[in-house]
Amino acid sequence: MNRRQKALKHFPVILGFFLIIGFSFNLIWLEELKQFSPYVQLIIKNEGSQLDGKRANDLLAENEQLDKQFSFVVWGKKNDELVSVKELNTEVKTDVLALQGNSQLLFPKTPGLHGENTTECLVSSSLANKLFGNTTVKSLSIVYNNRKYQVLSVIPSDRSFFVYESKSEAVTGLDRLTILSGNQVNKNLLKQEFSERFSLDSQLLDYDIFRLLLGVINGLLLLHFLGFFIWLSIRSEKRKEGLTRRLFSMAGVTCSLVLFILLTENFSITSEYLPTQASDFDFVKVLLDRMATSAELFLESGKYASERQIMMYVLSIAVMTFSLFLVSFIYPVLVFLAETWTEADEWEVQLLEIRKPWRNRVMSLFLER
Structure with a gap:
């Protein structure tokens, strides 16, 4: 070797x-x-088809009238929105998620935002630290778009975001739907059924693939x-x-x-x-x-x-x-x-062995002269 x-x-x-x-x-x-895997994610890319807070609320009301109801949440995200705490004179730019429906589909380990109470919000631990200096902020007030929201719960995350629920027509750009489907459900068929039932022009975002x-x-x-x-x-x-x-x-x-x-x-x-x-x-x-x-x-x-x-x-x-x-x-x-x-090494050794007698002969002739 x-x-x-x-x-x-x-x-x-x-x-x-x-x-x-x-x-x-x-x-x-x-x-x-x-x-x-148990979730179906739908995205409305066409801006003209995206929902506002009122249309999203109507969608949930329509769903309650169905024999076979869907468990879903309608939501959208905006970047670099300003939130503040008047008492501490602090304000921060952060991501903001507006939603209607079951918020626990997005944040399963936190209390759900209730549709009838639109004065509560969820905040990330990162945003809580930026606004208050700590994460013990439950029931404290945060101002967004000149409205006060009470913190319902803090979501552990190193990203800064603010989550609230709204039925207002002024809340636009709700382009995402998250539906609870189960593990063995055909997601493409569910997407078609949901889109036809509520007349939505949406595309399927499939994580399972x-x-x-x-x-x-x-x-x-x-x-x-x-x-x-x-x-x-x-x-x-x-x-x-x-x-x-x-x-x-x-x-x-x-x-x-x-x-x-x-x-x-x-x-x-x-x-x-x-x-x-x-x-x-x-x-x-x-x-x-x-x-x-x-x-x-x-x-x-x-x-x-x-x-x-x-x-x-x-x-x-x-x-x-x-x-x-x-x-x-x-x-x-x-x-x-x-x-x-x-x-290659063995071939080189063999070549040297073949050349050795000739080399010795040449050397002996040279020495004789």
Whole structure:
């Protein structure tokens, strides 16, 4: 074993630990993304179709008359709005979310804003600190658009935002609807049903499609790792390497299988993401178009606090997956290069051995002269 091969000896061990740690984080992050699966997000891009506070309130009243009611909230976001505390003579520019409906669909761990009481608000801990210097601000007053609002609850967040409920026609630009749908509901069909029922021109923002893509890529990558460790095991057997190396290769195979089983058990795909028949090639195009539309809508639309976590989870999984993919290819490449260099070294030694008698002969003739 030459020095290059010795340098590669411990690389599979490092790769094995990186595999376990990397995929463990990916499984956790995929599970976190699952919390957004029960919701359907609709976006009204056409400004002429966007709702005001009164129309949103009428929408909720219409919903109450239905036999099969929807649980939803209509909302919109404005940036750099001015809020103030008169008593402390402080004012801050912040994001403002105006809404009508079930506010707990957006902020599930806080008390809900009540439709009949439009004098209460929710604030982030970041905004509370900027206005009051602390987060113990329940029942204190904040002024927005010359109206006083009492703080109902503080939402832990490092972003500054203010949330209130309004039925006023003056509150415009409500371009988002968040609907509670359940985990196994066809989101596209629900979007069509909701839009037709309330005559809304909206587009579907599908978070689940990102989770689906990343989950499938991680599954394929685990199969790649399984093949890698099987190749490592066969290679160790052929080269009569030590027992430790062979046991490690088998441990890698076992580990890859266990992680793959955990992924498949905790990862479900609804029928809307599966083709109806094997020859349905247009389905892939439809799915890719839906993914592209969702990505565009996600980047363009205003976001509430929890939605920003989606971006963090998606980026984290993508970076970790790419890193695992890259590292898994480094080792076979290095092994190939090390073996190529070894053959080159051996060829050079043989060449020197062939040239040695001729060199000695030339030297002896030179010395004789």
